Amino acid sequence: MQHSIFLEVATTMSFTPPPTGSRRRYSQAEKAAFFDAFERLGNARAAARELDLPFLTSYQWLVAAGVDVGAPRRQRHSRVREHYFSLRAAGVYRSDAAKQAGVHIRTAQDWDRGIVKKIHSRIYPDGRVIDYNKSVNVQERLIDGVRISVLEKVLDPRFLSLAEREKIRGLQSQGVSVRSMATALGRAASSISRELRRNRVEDVYEPYTAHRVSVTRRQRPKTRKLLTQPALTAFVQEGLDNQWSPEQISHKLVEEFPDSQEMRVSPETIYQTLYLQARGGLKKEIQSALRTGRTRRKPHNTGLERRPRFADPMVMISERPAEVEDRAIPGHWEGDLIVGTQNRSAIATLVERSTRFVMLAHLPGDHTA
Template sequence: MPRYAPNKVETAVKRRYFELLREGYRGAAAAREVGVSTSCGSLWFIDAGSMIVDDPAPISPRFLTQDDRIAIADGLHASRNVKEIAADVGKSFQTVYREIQRNSKPGGRYQPWWAHNQALLNRKRPKAEKIRADEDLRGVVREKLTEKWSPQQTARFLLRAYPDQPAMRACPETIYRALYAGLLGFKDGKLRTGRSKRKAHRRGVPVPNKIKNMTLVHQRPLEVNDRAVPGHWEGDLIIGRHQGSAIGTLVERTTRYVRLIHLPDGWKAPQVRNALIAQTASIPYQLRKTLTWDQGREMALHQDTAALTGFRIYFCDPHSPWQRGTNENTNGLLRQYFPKGTDLSVHSAQDLRTVAQELNRRPRLVLGDKTPIEAMRGYLTRPITR
C-alpha cells in the first residue's frame, strides 16, 4: 500500500472527504464533492481500515481530536521530535507517545483516520469492567492488595505470572478504578496509603500561575533578611473546620509583633483585601514596608492591597513555608488559642485583639527576653527610614 494516495492531495481535502463519510455520504458522492476520483477516495477509505465510526457528541478537550491526529501524522512524516509535536497540538508528550503506541496500524505506521477510528471504537460505552467480569483476576488482585502491594506492583506481577493469558492482566488504572468502585472489597482492597477516593492529578500539563503578576520572595530587598530594620511582615491564614472560616495572621519579622485579621465575611480574595486594608491602617506608615505571603488564592487581588496599604507584597515559592518561617512559628503558637478542626467564626474582633495582646506581652528568648511590644516601642522611639 503506498504511503499516501497517488495524487497526494492536500490534507484538508482528505479531512473533508472523511467528514462527508461521517455525515452519511456514499464514497463516490464524497469523492465528487471534494474533487477526487472514486478510486482515490476508495484508497483512502481502505487505508483508514474500511470503516467509519461516527464522532460522538462534543467531549472533553483533554481527548485528541481528528485534527490533532492529523498534526501528529504530519509531524511524524516530517521526522519531528515527539515533544515538538506535542507542543504543536497543545498536549503533553506522554499523551502523544501513548497515542502513537496505541493507535498505529499493525505495520507500525501512524495513519490519522485509522487512529481516529480506533480511538472512537475503544471509547464506546458501555464496556464490561474487566475485573468485575473475571473472578480469577479479581481474586489475585485482591490478594496482592491485601498484602499491601501497590496497583503498579500488582500489574507488573500479573504480566510476569500470566505471560500467555491476556485475560489475567490489568493495568494500574484498571485496578484503581475497580478499587474505588468497590469491586475489591472495602477492607481487603484498601490501598496502603489509606485513601478511599481518587486524588486529582495533572501530570504533564503545566499549571499556570494562580496569581497574576506575582513578585517572588527572591526579589525582596536584602535588608529584609538581616532583620535589622522593622517594617517587614509575613502573613498567612489559619483555617477552621471544614475550611469554613479563617483568621488572618501578620507578624513583624524583627520584633515578632503579631496582628490578627478578623475575617467575618469569609476569606476569598475580595474579603481578605478589604480586611487587610481596613485593619492595617493603624500600623504606622513607616512600619508598612513589605509583606511576604504564600501563593494562596486569597491574595489574588494583591495589587489592590499593595496600592491601598503601602506594603510591597512578595510571594513564597510553592510548598516552601520556611520562606516565611516567623509566621509559621507564630501560627503554631496561635493554635493554642484556635485549635485545628474548630470553627473560627465564633471569635470576635475583640477576641482576636485579646489573643494578639497576650502574645505580644509574652517575653521571647530571640528578643533577649523582651516582649514584642517592648521591642516595637524601642524602634518607634528612634527615627525609622523607609
C-alpha cells in the first residue's frame, strides 16, 4: 500500500523531456529583405541588426550567394587612403592629413612607408612579413640593408630628422624658397639646398625616401669611390701614368667632365686609395705612381694640432722621490715665480727644501716660462 503510493507520487512528479526544437526556417521574403538592406547599408552586421536576424546566418547567406562581403569595406578603405595621399601630395603634414582622413597616425605612418597590414601581421615593401603570433625579430633589415632601429634612431641635432624632411616637403609644395625654408627650420640655406639635391629620387623629393637614402649613405664602412666607378678609375690611372699629381687629376676632371657628378674625386680620396694599396705590398708601383716617391703619408701641420710647450716630458710633483718629500737630504730645490701688478715686474724664488734657504732673483726683462 505504501509502496504503491510512493510509486504513484513519483509518476506524477516525473518530468517529461523537452521537445527537441527544430531549426528555424527563413522565408525567401526575409532573405530578399536582408539582401536589400545589405545593398543599401553596405554592411552585413548593420543589415542583420536592422532586420533582427542572426549575423552568422546572414553572413552564410552572403557567402552562399557568392557575395564578396569585404568589398564595401575595402572600397571604403581605398577611398580613405586616396583621400589621405591626395592631402599629402598637396603638402599637408602627416598628422593633419591623418585627422582629415579619419585614420590613426600609426596607420598614416605605415601608409607612408608602404607597409601593408594584415591580420596579426605586417608586410613591408621588400616582401618581409612579420607575424606577431610568432617569435620574430623585428630588427631585421629593410631595403638597401637599413635596419628599422637605424632608420628610426634619433641622431645628433646637426642631422635632419624625418619630421624636418616632412616640413621641407610641405614647404616645397607650397612654392616656398630655399632660404625661407631654412629660416622656418632654423637651418642653413646650404643644408636645405643640399638635402633637396642629394636625397631626391627621379627629380622627386619625398621625405621618407629621402630619409632612407640619407641613412643608407651614412652607413660605414663604405666602398671607395675609385673601386666602384670604372671610368673614373681609368682616368685617374691615366693621370698617374702621366705623372700628374692627385690635385691636378681632381681639377682636370672638372674641366673634362663639367656636367658629370660621377666623374668627381677629391685629391685625398686618390691619396687614401693609393696608400691603402701600398699597405698590401704594392709599394714599388705606388712609389712610381707618385712624384714624391713616398709609400706612406707624411703628416702636415694644419695649425689645428696641439703641440707640447716643452721638448722634454713634464715631471709631476707627485712623481718626485720620497727623500725630497720628507726633506731629509739637502740639495733639492723648489722654484716658483712671483708676478707683480699687471705683469710689469717679476721675481723668481728658489727654496732649498731641507734647510729652507731662499734665493730671490729679479727678472728685469722677459719673465715667461
